Amino acid sequence: MFEAIRNNKRIAQVILAILIVPFAAFGLDNYFGDRMGRGEIATVGGTSISRAEFENALEEQRRLLREQLGEGASTDTLGSEKLRQEVLDRLIIQRALALYYRDMRLSVTGGQLQQAIAGIEAFRENGQFSQKRYQALLSRRGMTPAGFEAQFTQDLLSQQLMDSIFGSSLVARGSAHRLLVAGLEERVVREMRFPVAPHLADIKIDDAAIQKFYDDNPARFEFPERIKAEYLVLSEEALQNEAEANKTEISEEAIQKAYQDWPDVRQVRHILIELAPEADEAATETARKEAEEIAASLRKEPDRFPALAREKSQDPGSSGAGGELGNIARDGTMDPSFEEAVFMLKQDEISNPVRTRYGFHILQVTDIQKRSLAETRDEIIAWIRKQALAKGFDEKATKFSEMVFNEAPDSLQPAAEAFGLEIRRTDWVSRGTDDLGGVRNERLVASLFDDDALNQRRNTQAIEVGFNTLVSARVLEHEAARRVPLEDVRGQIEAQLRREEAMRMAREEGNAVLAALDQNGEVNNAWSAPSSFQRSKPDLPPQAARAVFAAPLTRLPARVAVELPDDAYVIYQIDEVERPTIDNDDPRVAEMAAQYGLVLGQNDFGSFLASLRDRYKVVVKPVAGQPTE
Numbered sequence: 001m002f003e004a005i006r007n008n009k010r011i012a013q014v015i016l017a018i019l020i021v022p023f024a025a026f027g028l029d030n031y032f033g034d035r036m037g038r039g040e041i042a043t044v045g046g047t048s049i050s051r052a053e054f055e056n057a058l059e060e061q062r063r064l065l066r067e068q069l070g071e072g073a074s075t076d077t078l079g080s081e082k083l084r085q086e087v088l089d090r091l092i093i094q095r096a097l098a099l100y101y102r103d104m105r106l107s108v109t110g111g112q113l114q115q116a117i118a119g120i121e122a123f124r125e126n127g128q129f130s131q132k133r134y135q136a137l138l139s140r141r142g143m144t145p146a147g148f149e150a151q152f153t154q155d156l157l158s159q160q161l162m163d164s165i166f167g168s169s170l171v172a173r174g175s176a177h178r179l180l181v182a183g184l185e186e187r188v189v190r191e192m193r194f195p196v197a198p199h200l201a202d203i204k205i206d207d208a209a210i211q212k213f214y215d216d217n218p219a220r221f222e223f224p225e226r227i228k229a230e231y232l233v234l235s236e237e238a239l240q241n242e243a244e245a246n247k248t249e250i251s252e253e254a255i256q257k258a259y260q261d262w263p264d265v266r267q268v269r270h271i272l273i274e275l276a277p278e279a280d281e282a283a284t285e286t287a288r289k290e291a292e293e294i295a296a297s298l299r300k301e302p303d304r305f306p307a308l309a310r311e312k313s314q315d316p317g318s319s320g321a322g323g324e325l326g327n328i329a330r331d332g333t334m335d336p337s338f339e340e341a342v343f344m345l346k347q348d349e350i351s352n353p354v355r356t357r358y359g360f361h362i363l364q365v366t367d368i369q370k371r372s373l374a375e376t377r378d379e380i381i382a383w384i385r386k387q388a389l390a391k392g393f394d395e396k397a398t399k400f401s402e403m404v405f406n407e408a409p410d411s412l413q414p415a416a417e418a419f420g421l422e423i424r425r426t427d428w429v430s431r432g433t434d435d436l437g438g439v440r441n442e443r444l445v446a447s448l449f450d451d452d453a454l455n456q457r458r459n460t461q462a463i464e465v466g467f468n469t470l471v472s473a474r475v476l477e478h479e480a481a482r483r484v485p486l487e488d489v490r491g492q493i494e495a496q497l498r499r500e501e502a503m504r505m506a507r508e509e510g511n512a513v514l515a516a517l518d519q520n521g522e523v524n525n526a527w528s529a530p531s532s533f534q535r536s537k538p539d540l541p542p543q544a545a546r547a548v549f550a551a552p553l554t555r556l557p558a559r560v561a562v563e564l565p566d567d568a569y570v571i572y573q574i575d576e577v578e579r580p581t582i583d584n585d586d587p588r589v590a591e592m593a594a595q596y597g598l599v600l601g602q603n604d605f606g607s608f609l610a611s612l613r614d615r616y617k618v619v620v621k622p623v624a625g626q627p628t629e
Contacts, residue, residue: 100612230473412474
């Protein structure tokens, strides 16, 4: 299976996409603890999806869209409620899949995982897996190897699941043969048209008919209540832009203090004796004994570490490089027990066997480096600013809420000046919608139609429309719901009634000819020249294609009649049917079976994912109102 993944270009592209789509922030093990608490926005099977997790995924998706769309990545797109919903839906599906894998005891061994990762071309140099390239690429994406490997494990499991579901969607060769024949079948067709246009000039619509249509269809001629508004958006991104513009100074004392705790970097090599997490006691003891023997041997001859790694290590990513893993910082990148052991070792010391989810490791730290303050200064300053921004947002959000609703409820200008925000304005916004310019939120729009906002022209409360994103809005103009006067739509109604009457006349004319054809077989009306149409490439209007290829063929010629809106009433006569002769061993039969199997597999996989939402109860915490399931 893993060899197939490496050799399949489409799947490899999907796997590489893991680096640039959300979901890599948390590993598989993290899904089942109580890590969300107060910040949860949804639960799946009793496990929480936190606001922080959602926000990380959303920001990563926005970054991806900026890379893909460039200048086409508008603020409306990046801030849309649709994007937020898509990200949340994907997180929910991913969590449900993780729960399913856990309950079904599905797993990927450490060796399989490492072998699959080592086969990814993006991580290879000169045909060999490069630990340095691996870590560098993940670092540029803001990911840790532990996070990536946890997510990659789930993607491998998902591929296994898809393979099993798609593999069960088999199409019998006979069925594929019939589908291919039907798709390549040709029907030789002539048509006789009864256009609408010639009737239009003679049709007169009286005032009574226009009035009746207007009275019978009130909803078609009503403008809903609507407003124009202005609004402010307070978000971490806006405060970040303000902070960047002001370039808040960080004291040397703060930098020095952070530097004292800044992790050093250790160059590490290891030898892995692979062991599955669920291995029984006997297998565990065998692996432990082998690791202890290697460690004892290395303590006597530490210089043999590279040679023994090439000979004994079961880590395909590093064994060929003498076990070298490169530089490791104390930043949660590695398995906790692995990292703890690394930072307890002295330089050149050989560790006792260390157990992780991959098996037993024998470790050696070959170099310890404390990066200088000059090397880390920029990182430290960025980290301090980010921490300060996150810490200060709640305080600023409280102040913002107080200012727009209590201190200055009749204007957004004071809050805009206090927080360096731009007042944005909307076009007309109708009651019952959820779109307020670049912000989509039903509660926000509804609040603008409350009495205080609508009639007193007060600011709305600061409403949370996303993670650490608050919006307050104010009505500028208001129009009550009103019915469009009849005179304003008289011409529109008259034109529609004339078209309907013209189609009725064309239909009567065509049906009379159709009756004569059925009775006599011939009429004076002219048929078009015959044309051949394939079911797979009909080259007909959709309504006509459906009718022509659904027509019974018990007797030829066969006829069907179709209304083409605002155009004509058309009789289609099927004179001949040409079915191709296809041998059972024709390669197109196998292709058809594969294509149809793929369609069935996609439907089955979609149904399976939908069933997971029922199996693992999903509760989404709404912005306002009751939880929805």
